[in-house]
Amino acid sequence: MATFSLPKNSKITGKARHHAAPTQGKVRKFKVYRYDPDSGQNPRYDTFEIDLEQCGPxxxxxxxxMKSEQDPTLTFRRSCREGICxxxxxxxxxxxxxxxxxxxxDLSGEVRITPLPHMEVIKDLVPDFTHFYAQYASIRPWLQTVTPTPSGKERLQSPEQREQLDGLYECILCAGCSTSCPSYWWNSDKFLGPAILLQAYRWLADSRDEMTGERLDELEDPFRL
Ligand code: FES
Structure with missing residues (x-):
């Protein structure tokens, strides 16, 4: 499902810039959202031409x-380059x-790139994750126990108990699901959203955790869940 929606601080009336491809092979156009709060200007879309024969896939x-050859001020986050971070x-x-x-x-036509929808934007493609991380911290995403750890041993799980965490622990907290969820767009101050609820369930489903009742009590709310 297409989930295009602009970031929160978006009136796209800034003056667009065009960056032509320095070479002319298999050229593709990218329309990239630009916003610099320090400039005092409204957001804009810049167009970048990229020769795909000179570019990774x-x-x-x-x-x-774009950043290294055409506009070093273009700002975005990246780290692992492997779908992990x-x-x-x-x-x-x-x-x-x-x-x-x-x-x-896999993308057709002119490729339009914007930050994650309905987040505040810090600069260009960098959204502000402060609220998202505060919500993550609110579900206490760590093992909570009341009984003492068995002396000299780890808290063990059977293979079946461990399997209960498959599909949950792999989430990389990119916020892609939460920011494509209309309920989260409208009520993100109160609703935890799919990513944080998945994490909440990850600890509810963990056979070693001993705070299930407290965790459920904390989720018991007309908006949070
Ligand atoms: S750079 Fe880490 S997931 Fe894309």
Whole structure:
């Protein structure tokens, strides 16, 4: 499902800039959201032309090329380049995804890149995760126990108990799901959103955790859940 929606501080009336490709091979156009709060100007879309024959296959490769060859002020997050850290999450042609695992050839036409929807924007493609991380901290995402650890031993799980965590522990907290959820757009001050609820369930489902009742009590709320 396409989830395009602009970030919160968006009136796209800034003066657009065009960055032509320095070479002319297989050129693709990218329309990239630009916003610098220090400039006092409204956001704008800049167009970048990239020669795909001189570029890696992923959207992140194109962004790195734009920044290193055309406009060093272009700002975005990235770290692992392997779909592990979650920092390159953004909206590409109306869908949230990781720029490092999204192939340019899977996107049609002029590629429109914006920050994750409905987040405050710090600069260009960098959203402010302060609230998202505060919500994550609120569910106490760590093992909580009351009984003493068995002396000299770990708290063990059976293979079946461990399997209960499959599909939960892998979440990389990129916020792509939460920021494509309309309920989270409208009520993110109260609703925890899919990513944080998944994490909350990850600890409820953990056979070693001994605070299940307290965790459920904390979720018991007309908006939070
Ligand atoms: S750079 Fe780490 S997930 Fe994309």
């Amino acid at each position: 992923m959207v992140l490769d194109a962004l790195i090329k 979650g920092s390159c999450a953004m909206n590409m042609n109306g869908r949230n995804g990781l720029a490092c695992t999204t192939a340019i050839e």
